[in-house]
Amino acid sequence: MTDTGCSGGCPCGGVAFEGALESTRVVACHCGQCRASSGHFWASAGLREVRISGETLRWHRSSPGHERGFCGHCGAFLFWRPVGAARVAVSAAAVTSGPALRLDRHIFTADKGAYYEITDPLPCFEGDDTAPGATPWYPAPSSA
Template sequence: MPEGSCLCGAVRFTVTEPLTNIAACHCGQCRKQSGHYWAAAEIARESLSMINDATLRWYQSSEKARRGFCATCGSFLFWEPIDSDRIDVAMGAIEGPTATRLDRHIFVAEKGDYYDIADGLPQNAQ
């Protein structure tokens, strides 16, 4: 069962399903919040169990979704569509080897001009 945490360890969680459907998001919001593009696994909301969430805060970034982060260290941990039973979990927050691979790139129409995507994976404009 994968476990994850923020940088300071104040937010800790487990995921009870395999980490699959992993996308690298290049949208402007993910790039601003993470400092580059953001890789995440999409899971069922019920598969996410919080061990400690005292410093977890949510930012309503659009009418479509909110973003979960640690109020202490600022780690960007979750992206959750409004009225959905799905949530995206930051791959960088998962501890230890994940035994997974990136599946695709999304929102490449918004990617930064300072890097290229050359891994051969599917690229979706949105």
Template sequence: MKTGSCLCGSVAFSFPDGPEKVTACHCSQCRKTSGHVWAAFHVPLADLTFSRDGGLSWFESSDWAKRGFCNTCGSSLFYQMKGEATINIAAGAVDEPTGLTLTRHIFVADKGDYYSIGADGADQIEKY
């Protein structure tokens, strides 16, 4: 099992080991919620378990998705599409060693004007 948490520890979770592929999203919503790029991977919702969830709150960020965050420290932790059986977990919230690999960038056409995307070998998708 792999583990993760928010900055203050009010939300702590675990999920099974696996070859998680990380996607970096450059859309304006992800940049606003994270302060920059939001990098995440998905697991089946049924595989995510919480050892602490007292600080977990949800924000409906669009008609199609909601975002989970810690209401104590503000850590952005989860993204879930409505009706989906999977959940996206913030890569930065996972305890090391993560075993994660960045494999693609999405919404690169919407990226902020203050940075450029480096040549990290990951796929770059203009829209998603």
């Protein structure tokens, strides 16, 4: 495992992964889809060169052009990606070995639940975290 290498999996052991972190920055997504899938905001890190194993892995097309990966046995929501992408966003809570991860920013805060407040000093974005011309944290699906 390289210094950006990490591994982890679901609580029941049915799905495991390893790969290279794109960074140790964790993004907290407050969109309705992430909150409904995870039970609260979803904290994730970008993962490339990912290898996923386990017979219980299931993918769900959660919105146009995007899918979520989860364990079909314990139900743990582990991955999000544009359909067909080689890179994934992985649940920060599922990473069990590798460099320390740190929460870096909040996205889709306009959709956050009414039952909580964001009180840390980290940057907040009402939608995606990209300004015009900036490199997105995660690429949009290709139109191919």
